[in-house]
Amino acid sequence: MLPSWVVVGIFMLVPIGIMLIYSFLTKEFRGGVIWEFSLAAYDQFIFDRGLFGDEAPTLEWTYITIFARSIVQALIATLLCLVIGFPTAYFIATRSEETRSLWLFLITVPYWVNLLIRTVSMKFLIRDNGPLNEALLALGIIGKPLSLINTDFAVQLGLFYSYLPFMVLPIYASVERYNFGLSEAAADLYASRWETLRLVLLPAVKPGIIAGCILVFVPSLGAFLAPDLLGGAKNFMIGSLIEEQFKGNAGNWPFGAAASMILLTMVLIVLLIYARSQAREAGR
Numbered sequence: 001m002l003p004s005w006v007v008v009g010i011f012m013l014v015p016i017g018i019m020l021i022y023s024f025l026t027k028e029f030r031g032g033v034i035w036e037f038s039l040a041a042y043d044q045f046i047f048d049r050g051l052f053g054d055e056a057p058t059l060e061w062t063y064i065t066i067f068a069r070s071i072v073q074a075l076i077a078t079l080l081c082l083v084i085g086f087p088t089a090y091f092i093a094t095r096s097e098e099t100r101s102l103w104l105f106l107i108t109v110p111y112w113v114n115l116l117i118r119t120v121s122m123k124f125l126i127r128d129n130g131p132l133n134e135a136l137l138a139l140g141i142i143g144k145p146l147s148l149i150n151t152d153f154a155v156q157l158g159l160f161y162s163y164l165p166f167m168v169l170p171i172y173a174s175v176e177r178y179n180f181g182l183s184e185a186a187a188d189l190y191a192s193r194w195e196t197l198r199l200v201l202l203p204a205v206k207p208g209i210i211a212g213c214i215l216v217f218v219p220s221l222g223a224f225l226a227p228d229l230l231g232g233a234k235n236f237m238i239g240s241l242i243e244e245q246f247k248g249n250a251g252n253w254p255f256g257a258a259a260s261m262i263l264l265t266m267v268l269i270v271l272l273i274y275a276r277s278q279a280r281e282a283g284r
Helices: 002-023 040-046 061-093 097-112 115-126 131-138 152-177 181-188 193-204 206-221 225-231 238-245 253-283
Strands: none
Touching: 002 253, 040 253, 061 097, 061 152, 061 206, 061 238, 061 253, 097 152, 115 131, 115 152, 115 225, 152 206, 152 225, 181 193, 193 206, 206 253, 225 238, 238 253
């Protein structure tokens, strides 16, 4: 295990430690940090003290709203991926062994391309004069182009497209191991298809569903490419907020690090809840 621990320590724990330290330092006017302890970054995230910092503190709803929007967007993206990913995974797992590899290849082949290129391509596809609007206009379905760019829908579409395989593959692995004789036994006992799905199949593949939801929710929560390229300023998410703090000389590195630590804490809470639920199920 030593090589694994070395890699984890160098490429994960050390950067997180640096980020934690930066979050407690003072902002340097031209970018970077001054090595003086300060809680200003966390105070800026939580409280609004006015333009000059001399007013009575009130809750800073701007950043809280961005966090709330990020959570909602990530939850919606996770739900959409589950709704589409579960039947897709079930379909692939129930094909013949000769064709499963082909279906899995078709699911993963778009992800051989860089995420940035795929997101830009999505922007080209749904823009006002893009192929989607031109096709709908040609079919007479719409009378004028739909304004899809810089909307919540565009962000959701980008997140859904980016992370769908993260939902399909874990569920596929669970369904592939599922004993379909249980479904046949349920049918013999006069269970409907809905009852078989709800009472037999879903509980059996629950670990794959939970794993897929976590794999989609966590990166969606911190995503910045889809919000930046497809959502615009009105659909700012926490990943975009953090990215902005480290760009150019006008950024605020301590504040970006503090926002990153808050985001990391939220992700760790989700993972700990999942780990505890798995431990309780294993205990039973």
